[in-house]
Amino acid sequence: MTERAGQRFDGEAVAKALGTNAQDVTDPAYGQGQHFQVQSDSTFLSLDTFPESGVSRITTKGARIELFGGMLPRVEDEGIVFLQKDSDHEHSTVSLSPDGLVNMRRQTGAGKRVERVRLIDDPPTTYQRCGLTGVPAALEAGEDVRYLRRAKAEEAALPAEDFWLFDSRYVALFHYEGDEPVGLELIEDPAHVLRYCQVRDAAWHYAIPYREFVAQVPSAV
Known part of the structure; x- marks a missing residue:
């Protein structure tokens, strides 16, 4: 030093x-x-x-x-x-x-879990395919990224909402107009947070780990 x-x-x-x-x-x-x-x-x-x-x-x-x-x-x-x-x-x-990986390594190195479920079409869109390429770096930094096919999410009656859940206590819910994000809502009410905890658990149950999922994606060539 x-x-x-x-x-x-x-x-x-x-x-x-x-x-x-x-x-x-x-x-x-x-x-x-x-x-x-x-x-x-x-x-x-x-x-x-x-x-x-x-x-x-x-x-x-x-x-x-x-x-x-x-x-x-x-x-x-x-x-x-x-x-x-x-x-x-x-x-x-x-x-x-x-x-964004510096903070990710620091948080996971301190013992915190960072998990993400991404909704994906079948077959994946070009944009979704591009998103697959950056995941190995996130995995190396300690994040656990999984994929949930849209049909499976609809079958499980999961809401079409984009959100982050922090410590099972706070929800950051994104609002969109079309594909454009227009706002972020912070939810702290325990009853509403519990609902999002249940959605997270269900999505995680059905989601496929990245390496397993990417092996199932056919080549675009």
Whole structure:
């Protein structure tokens, strides 16, 4: 762990949050540092941090950003955060969370369960097929993703509602106009939350784990 001007840089925590390993690097301008890289079919993220000079460099597929003024990364609930506050700079932050997986790894690493059931047509639409490609990264981060065929959901009389359920205590219910989301409703009433818990349990019972489901999907070619 490196400390500079009251800041502590914990490379092990950053590596764990990103799901990768740190590599030592040397930059002719910034000195000794550490390199972190996350790469998949849909994601490329490179982070170089030089604690002694207080510089961080972020590289993605479409951009490269250098952060100065002692902006060293640290792990927070929202992801990898760069905090800057000194006599020469206004307070500012940058949050780095590739595909939302940083927070996912942190939550599942703390023992929390993250489960998702996706409703899917038979055969899947082109959009639904594209959605299958990003699931392995979510599984690696600890999320359990399953698929429920629309016909089975209708047979089980499950409501056509899109919602998140948190700790079996709160429901975030999405509202749509056509295919466009137009609002989010927070439900806290215990009787209504219980109904959504029952819907979740039924959907989970009928849903198929991702790897089993994807093996059943015929090629689009």
